[in-house]
Amino acid sequence: MRFSLKAVNARQDVVALDLEAADEGAARETALRQGLSVLTVRGLGLAAALPLRARSAFPTTLFSIELLALLDAGLNLVEALQALAEKRADAVLDDILRSLNEGLPFSQALARRPEHFSALYIATIRSSERTGNVKEALQRYIAYEEEVDRVRKKVVLALIYPTILIVVGSLVLAFLLFYVVPRFAGVYEGLSTELPIFSRLLLAIGSFVKAHGLLVLFVLGAGLALAAYALLREGVRASIAARMWRIPMLGERMRVYQLARFYRSASMLLRAGIPALRAFDMVSGLLAVHLRQRLQQARTMLEEGKSISTALTAAGLATAVSTRMLAVGERGGQMGEMMDRIARIYDDETARTVDAFTRVFEPLLMAVLGLAVGLVVVLMYMPIFELAGSIR
Numbered sequence: 007m008r009f010s011l012k013a014v015n016a017r018q019d020v021v022a023l024d025l026e027a028a029d030e031g032a033a034r035e036t037a038l039r040q041g042l043s044v045l046t047v048r049g050l051g052l053a054a055a056l057p058l059r060a061r062s063a064f065p066t067t068l069f070s071i072e073l074l075a076l077l078d079a080g081l082n083l084v085e086a087l088q089a090l091a092e093k094r095a096d097a098v099l100d101d102i103l104r105s106l107n108e109g110l111p112f113s114q115a116l117a118r119r120p121e122h123f124s125a126l127y128i129a130t131i132r133s134s135e136r137t138g139n140v141k142e143a144l145q146r147y148i149a150y151e152e153e154v155d156r157v158r159k160k161v162v163l164a165l166i167y168p169t170i171l172i173v174v175g176s177l178v179l180a181f182l183l184f185y186v187v188p189r190f191a192g193v194y195e196g197l198s199t200e201l202p203i204f205s206r207l208l209l210a211i212g213s214f215v216k217a218h219g220l221l222v223l224f225v226l227g228a229g230l231a232l233a234a235y236a237l238l239r240e241g242v243r244a245s246i247a248a249r250m251w252r253i254p255m256l257g258e259r260m261r262v263y264q265l266a267r268f269y270r271s272a273s274m275l276l277r278a279g280i281p282a283l284r285a286f287d288m289v290s291g292l293l294a295v296h297l298r299q300r301l302q303q304a305r306t307m308l309e310e311g312k313s314i315s316t317a318l319t320a321a322g323l324a325t326a327v328s329t330r331m332l333a334v335g336e337r338g339g340q341m342g343e344m345m346d347r348i349a350r351i352y353d354d355e356t357a358r359t360v361d362a363f364t365r366v367f368e369p370l371l372m373a374v375l376g377l378a379v380g381l382v383v384v385l386m387y388m389p390i391f392e393l394a395g396s397i398r
Contacts, residue, residue, distance in 0.1 A: 009033040009049055012291070013042035034120055043128070044120050046291050064098050064122040067151045074144040083112060083140060098122055111135055125288055126150075126271055133278035143278065150274050157266070157353045164364045168371055175375035182382045184219070187212030190386045208385045247294060259359050260294075265323060266352035267292045268301075269345045277342035283308055297323070314341060327351065 011033060012022050025033045030047050037044050069090070076086035084106055091099040098119055105115035113132035116123040127147055134143035191212035215222055236242045251257040268289055275285035286305055290298050304321035308314065315332035318324040324332060328348045335344025 009047055011037055011042075011044060011048075012046045013037050013044045015042055038118070043117055044125075046125065047120075064096070064119075066122060066124075066127065067148065067155075070144050070148050070151075074141060074148065077141050077144070112140065126274060129275060129280060129288060130278045133275075133280055136279070146274055146277060150270060153270060153349070153353065154267070157263075157356060160357050160360055164360045167364070167368060171368070171371050171375060175379065178375075178379055179382065182379070182386075183211065184215055184222075187382070187386060188216035188219075191216060205385050205388045208382065244295065248296075251294065251296070259356065261297070262352050262359075263356050264293055264297060265328075266349045266356060268297075268323070269328075269352065270349035273342045273345035273349060275342075276345065282314055282341070 009025050009030065010022065011025060023037075025036055030049065033047055034044050072090055073086055076089055077083070081089065084103070087099060087103050087106070091103060101119060102112075102115045105118055106112065111132075113128050113135055116128050116131060120128075130143045130147055131140065134140050187208060189212075191209040251260060271289040271292060272282075272285050275288060276282065280288075283305060286301060286308075290301050293301060300321040300323055304317040304323060307317035307320060312320075313333075313336055315324070315329055315336055318332065319329045328351070331344050331348055332341070335341040338344075
């Protein structure tokens with residue numbers, strides 16, 4: 007299988023390369039043997055469409071919190087890791103301790119487990135090793151994760167109730183169409199009375215389901231399987247995302263959400279002492295494809311000597327407010343802190359948008375599902391109403 011990798015070489019430059027390997031782990035090992043620090047790995051062809059292996063759930067944030075607490079208590083790094091390894095038997099901790107005993111720096115020990123420790127995490131730890139202040143790096147990462155989780159949970163919680171409504175409503179409609187309507191169709195077959203056209207259409211559907219139930223279930227199952235397979239393919243997901251970006255209001259909200267991730271990640275790297283050009287290269291994967299192209303334009307302007315505020319604004323990666331804040335950060339030499347403030351503003355804007363969306367969408371969704379179920383029920387009972395009227 008072929009994989010596309012983005013990595014950092016010995017000169018601290020971000021490079022891209024393609025490798026042939028058995029799986030993602032083998033591709034990472036090959037890059038590490040070449041002296042590269044792997045940032046991202048993406049499968050090409052079938053490797054991109056199907057998950058190659060399940061990722062182990064190592065609690066990176068909890069590990070960082072516990073490690074910071076032990077370091078604050080006065081333990082050195084090795085002692086703190088040994089205490090964590092004794093508390094929780096874990097192959098990841100054992101591997102990190104083994105690497106430290108071999109004489110490797112903490113960042114390189116973490117880099118041996120890129121499936122658990124992101125490039126941002128490793129870069130933050132690596133930068134702190136120059137000053138010996140690992141605790142500050144851990145504090146920055148914990149604060150970063152807390153902000154990211156806060157926004158993510160806000161979005162997820164907003165989607166839970168509509169998802170439940172859709173699932174329950176779909177099950178009710180399926181029960182009516184696959185069980186109730188076919189039985190009503192059998193009752194009405196012997197009636198000589200002319201049924202309303204929409205009732206005839208619904209009952210025709212019920213009769214078809216009754217006669218070809220297995221075929222209908224097979225078609226529905228095959229359709230769901232094809233849809234799931236299509237969503238696994240990167241090209242299909244990219245096409246759907248591109249169409250969503252073209253929707254004016256939705257596209258702007260998606261842009262603000264992605265810019266918040268970009269600014270927060272870049273802020274953490276800049277505060278860790280990583281140069282802006284390299285920091286932007288490392289976080290470019292967080293952006294959509296067309297925003298990555300704009301980031302490349304901003305990077306080119308930075309290489310030409312333009313300021314960060316000018317480059318990001320010209321590339322369309324900054325709003326009017328963030329442009330002014332970036333300029334203030336440049337004058338005060340606090341670009342990392344200012345980017346973090348901008349990310350907070352974007353996150354608050356996203357949270358307000360999610361709240362407004364749920365307040366409008368949930369009642370609307372309930373109304374649509376209620377109307378759909380009610381329409382099916384009325385169409386089923388309409389012939390009975392007609393028959394009762396004719397008897398009177």
